[in-house]
Amino acid sequence: MKLFKILGMAGVSLSLALAATSCGGGSGDSDMDAFVDELMSKMTLEEKLGQLNLPASDDIVTGQAKSSNIGTMVAEGKVGGVFNIKGVEKIRDLQRVAVEESRLGIPLIFGMDVVHGYETVFPIPLGLSCSWDMEAVEKSARVAAREASSAGICWTFSPMVDICRDPRWGRASEGSGEDPFLGAAVARAMVKGYQGDNLKNNDEIMACVKHFALYGAPEGGRDYNTVDMSRQRMFNEYFAPYKAGAEAGAGSFMTSFNTIDGVPATANKWLLTDVLRGMWNWDGFIVTDYTAISEMIDHGLGDLQQVSALALKAGTDMDMVANGFNGTLAQSLEEGKVDLGQIDAAVRRILEAKYKLGLFEDPYKYIDPSRGEKEIYSQANLEEARRIATETFVLLKNDNNVLPLQKKGRIALIGPLANTASNMPGTWSVAANFERYKTLFDAFKEAVGKDAEVVYAKGSNLEEDAELESYATMFGREMRDPRSEKELLAEAMRVAAGADVIVAALGEASEYSGESSSRSSLTLPETQRRLLEALLSTGKPVVMLNFSGRPTVMTWESERVPAIMNVWFGGSEAGDAIADVVFGKVSPSGKLTMSMPRSVGQIPVYYNHLNTGRPKADDSKFEKFRSGYIDLPNSPLYPFGYGLSYTTFDYSDFVLSSDEMTENGTITATVTVTNSGKYDADEIVQLYIRDMVGSTARPVKELKGFQRISLRAGESRKVEFEITPELLKFYNYDLEFVCEPGEFLAMVGPDSERLTVLPFTLK
Ligand code: BGC
Numbered sequence: 050m051k052l053f054k055i056l057g058m059a060g061v062s063l064s065l066a067l068a069a070t071s072c073g074g075g076s077g078d079s080d081m082d083a084f085v086d087e088l089m090s091k092m093t094l095e096e097k098l099g100q101l102n103l104p105a106s107d108d109i110v111t112g113q114a115k116s117s118n119i120g121t122m123v124a125e126g127k128v129g130g131v132f133n134i135k136g137v138e139k140i141r142d143l144q145r146v147a148v149e150e151s152r153l154g155i156p157l158i159f160g161m162d163v164v165h166g167y168e169t170v171f172p173i174p175l176g177l178s179c180s181w182d183m184e185a186v187e188k189s190a191r192v193a194a195r196e197a198s199s200a201g202i203c204w205t206f207s208p209m210v211d212i213c214r215d216p217r218w219g220r221a222s223e224g225s226g227e228d229p230f231l232g233a234a235v236a237r238a239m240v241k242g243y244q245g246d247n248l249k250n251n252d253e254i255m256a257c258v259k260h261f262a263l264y265g266a267p268e269g270g271r272d273y274n275t276v277d278m279s280r281q282r283m284f285n286e287y288f289a290p291y292k293a294g295a296e297a298g299a300g301s302f303m304t305s306f307n308t309i310d311g312v313p314a315t316a317n318k319w320l321l322t323d324v325l326r327g328m329w330n331w332d333g334f335i336v337t338d339y340t341a342i343s344e345m346i347d348h349g350l351g352d353l354q355q356v357s358a359l360a361l362k363a364g365t366d367m368d369m370v371a372n373g374f375n376g377t378l379a380q381s382l383e384e385g386k387v388d389l390g391q392i393d394a395a396v397r398r399i400l401e402a403k404y405k406l407g408l409f410e411d412p413y414k415y416i417d418p419s420r421g422e423k424e425i426y427s428q429a430n431l432e433e434a435r436r437i438a439t440e441t442f443v444l445l446k447n448d449n450n451v452l453p454l455q456k457k458g459r460i461a462l463i464g465p466l467a468n469t470a471s472n473m474p475g476t477w478s479v480a481a482n483f484e485r486y487k488t489l490f491d492a493f494k495e496a497v498g499k500d501a502e503v504v505y506a507k508g509s510n511l512e513e514d515a516e517l518e519s520y521a522t523m524f525g526r527e528m529r530d531p532r533s534e535k536e537l538l539a540e541a542m543r544v545a546a547g548a549d550v551i552v553a554a555l556g557e558a559s560e561y562s563g564e565s566s567s568r569s570s571l572t573l574p575e576t577q578r579r580l581l582e583a584l585l586s587t588g589k590p591v592v593m594l595n596f597s598g599r600p601t602v603m604t605w606e607s608e609r610v611p612a613i614m615n616v617w618f619g620g621s622e623a624g625d626a627i628a629d630v631v632f633g634k635v636s637p638s639g640k641l642t643m644s645m646p647r648s649v650g651q652i653p654v655y656y657n658h659l660n661t662g663r664p665k666a667d668d669s670k671f672e673k674f675r676s677g678y679i680d681l682p683n684s685p686l687y688p689f690g691y692g693l694s695y696t697t698f699d700y701s702d703f704v705l706s707s708d709e710m711t712e713n714g715t716i717t718a719t720v721t722v723t724n725s726g727k728y729d730a731d732e733i734v735q736l737y738i739r740d741m742v743g744s745t746a747r748p749v750k751e752l753k754g755f756q757r758i759s760l761r762a763g764e765s766r767k768v769e770f771e772i773t774p775e776l777l778k779f780y781n782y783d784l785e786f787v788c789e790p791g792e793f794l795a796m797v798g799p800d801s802e803r804l805t806v807l808p809f810t811l812k
Pocket of ligand 1: 162206259338339564
């Protein structure tokens with residue numbers, strides 16, 4: 050009976066059938082079907098369309114939900130959910146309007162871009178993926194879910210699982226890099242972390258896999274741009290993480306802005322209905338991206354009425370902000386351009402989501418301010434974020450073991466990223482509370498205590514050109530220093546002069562990456578390069594900490610700077626985490642999940658490419674009439690899977706349990722990994738496979754297994770990978786998922802280039 054409390058509150062008859070008779074939904078949950086049938090039978094067309102409407106929260110002020118524009122619409126039953134409201138009171142007030150003032154009292158869902166944490170912010174997803182630690186990834190999502198739910202949020206627009214091979218695209222920061230196998234593992238871990246085992250609990254929130262699909266492959270790396278690729282490529286190289294998210298039971302999917310086969314994803318029936326719902330048998334609801342419906346007018350697909358009908362008919366259920374469904378579907382229905390069955394199917398999916406979240410049982414289940422006080426930015430959560438962040442930094446170079454630094458003497462910390470708290474969390478930190486976070490300078494001082502002195506100078510602005518800098522700091526995350534480049538540099542040189550070692554905190558500010566932050570040049574901004582050059586000219590050891598939301602081009606730096614570590618944007622605890630690694634409390638263990646190019650001209654450069662008919666025999670030199678460049682090798686500067694440690698790892702005794710495998714059998718690959726250095730550390734052991742002959746061209750290698758292991762100094766461990774026929778499968782020309790008998794290579798090693806190879810045959 051409890052289920053009908055909400056309807057009762059709104060004064061609607063409680064005599065709804067409790068009998069478990071399913072009449073239409075067919076979801077497999079007869080109670081839910083009966084409930085939704087009954088509720089839908091009471092709904093007017095206007096109320097149905099209201100459920101499909103997801104406006105943004107812009108005008109909500111605490112205590113005034115009722116009188117806000119959205120509040121009025123909610124009371125009229127014209128809203129299904131609202132997103133990006135921070136504050137449990139505001140959410141409670143608006144929910145109260147929905148439940149108590151609207152005719153049917155249908156609760157709202159409250160969404161937010163909780164992409165890598167709520168107030169406890171974890172590293173940006175690209176950084177997080179470099180940990181290759183699926184437990185950590187899941188844990189980060191779990192903490193995010195607990196914090197967000199305690200603030201009234203029940204739905205997150207995450208995980209973002211778009212495969213990306215183009216670091217010009219600013220949203221590379223939000224995904225897990227270039228590899229579908231790793232990306233699928235991350236997708237599973239994130240969905241599990243957010244949704245847990247039972248969405249009816251009040252600390253688990255609904256995931257939204259985005260952006261479906263292929264958003265990470267825009268032409269020229271320019272955000273929102275056209276995507277066009279073969280279906281073989283979609284299925285073999287881009288779809289796996291979306292599919293994994295669907296199979297993990299993600300409650301919702303978000304469409305992408307781009308076109309696919311010329312049709313915007315939001316109106317692409319093949320994509321949404323045939324692939325996602327049909328082939329993958331997924332039964333959640335589909336929300337559009339922000340104004341993706343009305344953007345189809347600019348794509349040239351018609352006026353708002355036309356594009357809204359196209360979206361609905363393709364399988365889209367909820368309209369984010371465009372007001373196309375709410376505004377035009379009634380007319381389309383009247384004119385016979387859509388039918389009621391199509392509208393009902395969408396409404397049903399939204400109501401089912403609310404049911405699965407337990408909102409009909411208790412629309413206030415996420416409203417408990419006392420939970421937030423205990424949960425948000427708790428000591429336990431921030432310790433977790435700090436620990437996980439240390440796993441994400443990638444040590445690219447460490448000549449003469451400059452790192453770790455000793456806590457002694459005078460350490461000069463110089464650069465535009467050295468003393469800024471607001472730039473630590475990175476893109477999509479909607480709920481971040483910058484006042485609570487430390488700068489790197491503060492963290493370094495705390496880490497060394499009385500043992501050493503840390504001195505600081507900004508050294509340069511992010512860019513010499515103030516206008517350019519303003520584009521990358523639009524939301525006010527950086528204060529530009531009014532001094533000239535000359536003055537800033539002179540100060541830095543004075544500070545550096547008295548130091549024993551220099552740490553240069555350089556790179557991108559937080560907003561150089563993320564949405565609408567594509568870059569055509571990926572090198573260090575000129576003014577920062579000049580600063581670095583001046584610091585190097587002192588002859589003192591220099592450590593470069595590269596902050597970035599994407600792989601950047603560091604060819605110049607790699608030739609000159611003795612130690613380079615990529616620290617991405619490490620989240621709210623980035624300062625402490627970087628100090629932990631720089632001063633050797635933790636050995637770096639992150640490995641790249643996106644290749645770092647030598648130059649922008651190489652893009653896209655990725656490890657799992659096809660071979661071409663004219664591969665080079667020796668990539669280190671130019672070969673006429675072979676596939677390559679006159680002026681550069683094909684290989685990236687730092688390959689996929691690459692990352693150094695303070696210790697060294699030796700790989701030995703690689704064996705396969707058999708060199709033959711049957712279609713139903715498995716073989717085991719075993720390798721011994723030894724920590725041959727002086728530090729206890731983690732290593733990420735990687736397995737790649739190459740299919741030597743296929744009915745279509747096959748990649749030169751594909752990641753098919755990885756394990757993150759901890760080894761004490763001197764310790765050895767046997768690492769085993771099971772090779773199953775499933776791992777050998779791919780989508781053939783007819784898009785059948787098959788493994789083809791023949792020769793394969795198994796490869797094991799510390800990254801995608803340093804590999805030991807053994808052949809085997811699939812019978
Ligand atoms: C982004 C999405 C995000 C949405 C809601 C869009 O602009 O592309 O990733 O979830 O806004 O904030």
